[in-house]
Amino acid sequence: MSYDALVIDEGAIAILDTAMIEPSWFGEFELPENTVGLRRVVMDNMVYLLSEKADVSDRMLVVNTGADGIFEGAALPHARFERILRVALRHFDRNIALPVQWQPYHDGSRLSVYGEPFSKKSKVRVCFEQAAGGGRDVFAYRVTDGPKDLSQISPDMALYDRAIRHLEAAALCETPTQPRVGSFGILLSEPLGRQISGAATLEEWLEHKLNPQQLSFVNKSHDAPVRLRGAAGTGKTQAMAVKCIKDALDDLAGSNTKTFAFLTHSSALAHDVIRGMFSALDPSEKWRTSKTIDGEAKIWIGTLYELAETRLNYAQKGLRPLSLDGQEGREYQKILIEDALKHVLENPRIVLDVLSEERAFLEMLSAMDRRSAVVDDLMNEFAGALDAENIRKGTAEADRYLSGPRESWQMPLPSKAQREAVLEVHDAYRALLKRERLLSMDQMTADFGRYLTTYEWEQLKEKLGFDVIFVDEYHYFSRNEAMTLQGIFRPRAGTSGRWPLLMAFDLKQSTSDAALGGGVERFRNPGVGVTTKIDLSVNYRSTPQITKLLQDLDASFPAMDLEGEYDTHIASSQQSPGPIPILKVYNRDLELLDAVFKEAAADARRIGGRDVAVLCLNDQLFEVYLKASRINGMYTPLTTREDLKGVQYARNRCIFSMPEYVAGLQFDTVYLLHVDQSDLGDEMLSQGARRRYVNRAYLGASRAQCKLLLSTSLERGGKSEILDGPINAGSLIQQKVGA
Numbered sequence: 001m002s003y004d005a006l007v008i009d010e011g012a013i014a015i016l017d018t019a020m021i022e023p024s025w026f027g028e029f030e031l032p033e034n035t036v037g038l039r040r041v042v043m044d045n046m047v048y049l050l051s052e053k054a055d056v057s058d059r060m061l062v063v064n065t066g067a068d069g070i071f072e073g074a075a076l077p078h079a080r081f082e083r084i085l086r087v088a089l090r091h092f093d094r095n096i097a098l099p100v101q102w103q104p105y106h107d108g109s110r111l112s113v114y115g116e117p118f119s120k121k122s123k124v125r126v127c128f129e130q131a132a133g134g135g136r137d138v139f140a141y142r143v144t145d146g147p148k149d150l151s152q153i154s155p156d157m158a159l160y161d162r163a164i165r166h167l168e169a170a171a172l173c174e175t176p177t178q179p180r181v182g183s184f185g186i187l188l189s190e191p192l193g194r195q196i197s198g199a200a201t202l203e204e205w206l207e208h209k210l211n212p213q214q215l216s217f218v219n220k221s222h223d224a225p226v227r228l229r230g231a232a233g234t235g236k237t238q239a240m241a242v243k244c245i246k247d248a249l250d251d252l253a254g255s256n257t258k259t260f261a262f263l264t265h266s267s268a269l270a271h272d273v274i275r276g277m278f279s280a281l282d283p284s285e286k287w288r289t290s291k292t293i294d295g296e297a298k299i300w301i302g303t304l305y306e307l308a309e310t311r312l313n314y315a316q317k318g319l320r321p322l323s324l325d326g327q328e329g330r331e332y333q334k335i336l337i338e339d340a341l342k343h344v345l346e347n348p349r350i351v352l353d354v355l356s357e358e359r360a361f362l363e364m365l366s367a368m369d370r371r372s373a374v375v376d377d378l379m380n381e382f383a384g385a386l387d388a389e390n391i392r393k394g395t396a397e398a399d400r401y402l403s404g405p406r407e408s409w410q411m412p413l414p415s416k417a418q419r420e421a422v423l424e425v426h427d428a429y430r431a432l433l434k435r436e437r438l439l440s441m442d443q444m445t446a447d448f449g450r451y452l453t454t455y456e457w458e459q460l461k462e463k464l465g466f467d468v469i470f471v472d473e474y475h476y477f478s479r480n481e482a483m484t485l486q487g488i489f490r491p492r493a494g495t496s497g498r499w500p501l502l503m504a505f506d507l508k509q510s511t512s513d514a515a516l517g518g519g520v521e522r523f524r525n526p527g528v529g530v531t532t533k534i535d536l537s538v539n540y541r542s543t544p545q546i547t548k549l550l551q552d553l554d555a556s557f558p559a560m561d562l563e564g565e566y567d568t569h570i571a572s573s574q575q576s577p578g579p580i581p582i583l584k585v586y587n588r589d590l591e592l593l594d595a596v597f598k599e600a601a602a603d604a605r606r607i608g609g610r611d612v613a614v615l616c617l618n619d620q621l622f623e624v625y626l627k628a629s630r631i632n633g634m635y636t637p638l639t640t641r642e643d644l645k646g647v648q649y650a651r652n653r654c655i656f657s658m659p660e661y662v663a664g665l666q667f668d669t670v671y672l673l674h675v676d677q678s679d680l681g682d683e684m685l686s687q688g689a690r691r692r693y694v695n696r697a698y699l700g701a702s703r704a705q706c707k708l709l710l711s712t713s714l715e716r717g718g719k720s721e722i723l724d725g726p727i728n729a730g731s732l733i734q735q736k737v738g739a
């Protein structure tokens with residue numbers, strides 16, 4: 001049966017936003033019999049999904065589901081539906097941002113976004129009319145193949161009017177009992193954030209749960225910046241969420257003038273995790289619906305890029321941001337860097353002149369078997385030095401770069417000639433970006449930073465700036481990103497050069513050099529005054545056995561002179577005991593792959609897929625395994641940080657990902673794949689590459705709550721030396737598998 005439209009009220013949207021929906025749902029739009037808080041009514045060939053207290057004056061989402069509708073011919077109707085729900089939530093609540101990757105394009109009251117993830121290579125865009133019902137409602141009316149001039153794509157307003165005309169009757173209609181039972185292709189589930197933070201409310205956290213260090217952070221006033229440091233699982237995000245809600249509600253009950261921003265590095269973390277945490281803390285949802293006495297929304301949640309997008313509107317200008325938060329973005333960047341490198345290696349001036357005395361370096365750049373390691377190092381040199389400090393070939397900064405001192409964590413480039421060659425590769429890389437009409441995230445940040453110094457923003461920031469800013473995952477922010485933070489405050493928020501920036505970080509979780517670019521000083525004072533430090537040291541996530549392994553792994557981190565900022569200590573675990581982590585040693589890669597997935601699949605069937613993660617430590621193998629038919633259908637892939645919703649769709653298939661894509665999440669059971677020596681065995685390996693590798697292993701292992709299994713294959717050199725410490729200390733048990 002094909003219906004003409006789907007009509008959903010605001011309350012129902014919030015419930016459906018956390019649901020797991022399968023393609024089979026998009027025919028009848030049925031609800032299981034025992035669905036709490038939602039009902040389904042059919043009127044005049046349109047389906048109404050309404051919350052219990054839905055009323056005719058409520059804000060509505062109307063979706064065209066007819067023959068020319070949104071889901072017609074869609075391979076991934078649920079992906080489109082998720083985006084439609086988010087656009088509706090954004091329409092009702094301006095504090096919800098749309099991910100930059102969807103490329104929202106505004107034309108008057110019309111808006112379009114990409115309908116499916118970038119990785120699906122689909123160009124379909126979903127078009128919305130936001131002026132429906134005098135601006136109250138939102139109407140998802142058409143899809144187009146690629147971006148189109150929205151003024152030429154008109155909505156069928158007669159369909160919208162018909163949908164609204166029957167609303168009153170639908171709202172008053174007795175819900176008929178559902179005629180059949182069975183699977184409807186929809187499962188309403190708990191948001192990720194609520195799952196992580198549990199059901200405790202703000203009062204419970206404040207009265208019984210927070211430890212003294214967390215409490216001292218939460219009780220800090222707004223007259224100075226604070227940096228909250230702590231190893232994985234020590235409750236940084238939790239303490240930040242509690243403080244944000246507490247301070248916002250306190251202010252609401254008082255003068256109600258302050259606005260708050262909660263920034264994360266990944267959009268999915270902000271929207272799928274933080275919002276869920278906030279709802280658990282304040283089920284009355286005041287944090288979401290309240291406004292200041294000036295009519296500004298109380299809390300803005302999202303990423304810096306989303307903030308930049310709302311101010312600078314890139315999509316409208318036809319520019320595409322290249323996000324490096326996902327496997328695909330990084331792969332793409334690697335291709336561009338490799339192309340740039342090849343280009344430079346064909347340049348006689350560089351090869352015969354600049355590098356004439358640098359045979360060994362030239363050989364390293366040219367050697368095909370070292371290509372991927374070199375590209376990786378270059379990528380980090382760009383993120384940590386060149387882009388971080390806006391160094392461009394031919395500028396005064398470049399001169400300083402060519403002969404200035406280098407930090408021990410950087411790619412070793414001892415001579416001026418080597419650095420000159422790297423600058424050339426960077427220049428060629430930037431030219432490629434420009435040719436593709438792509439804007440790198442660093443370039444976006446630089447533009448945003450400049451915008452914040454304009455007269456326009458000087459006027460606007462009185463109104464649109466924030467009084468208090470929380471930054472979670474500060475270790476993922478590049479120097480340029482960190483330096484824009486001061487500019488988004490309201491002028492009145494600062495007292496004697498000190499601004500209420502509250503940031504949480506764990507440098508050991510950073511798997512790129514972007515965090516270190518610009519030196520360690522920015523962790524102390526990113527232009528907001530000197531921060532007060534609070535250290536957290538109790539692990540609330542993992543069992544004492546896993547915590548012990550993390551402590552022993554700590555000794556494998558290269559000693560780094562970061563003036564103490566790199567040190568985070570995990571003192572003890574507050575969880576019940578569990579099994580000692582095991583390292584299984586396989587003869588061959590394929591044996592490892594088959595055995596791990598078999599075990600993980602059995603775990604996932606037993607405890608649910610969203611609680612079991614298989615995390616691969618090696619980039620290239622991850623890519624190969626994603627394509628391997630022998631494990632096809634056994635997992636739910638998570639290949640970008642922006643895809644956390646995938647966790648909810650896991651059902652009884654385990655998650656397959658890399659540590660950096662699941663940062664911020666936790667799982668009952670974690671399988672860490674390929675902790676192999678060959679990734680560290682290369683004697684040419686830079687100190688930076690070594691550190692990034694250990695960081696990745698630590699980040700992956702620290703996602704585990706109860707059970708942690710590591711694996712290695714002899715084909716790739718057997719166990720990595722970083723595991724020697726834990727094995728000798730008895731916090732990791734080694735088992736040989738097979739003859």
Ligand SMILES: Nc1ncnc2c1ncn2[C@@H]1O[C@H](COP(=O)(O)OP(=O)(O)OP(=O)(O)O)[C@@H](O)[C@H]1O
Nearest residue numbers: 196197209210211232233234235236237238540664
């Ligand atoms: N004082 C506490 N008592 C009980 N549980 C806590 C406490 N603090 C945090 N937790 C719980 O510990 C888990 C980890 O917390 P959280 O995600 O905030 O850690 P984190 O330091 O941000 O970790 P990571 O850096 O690894 O992402 C969550 O389930 C959180 O609810």
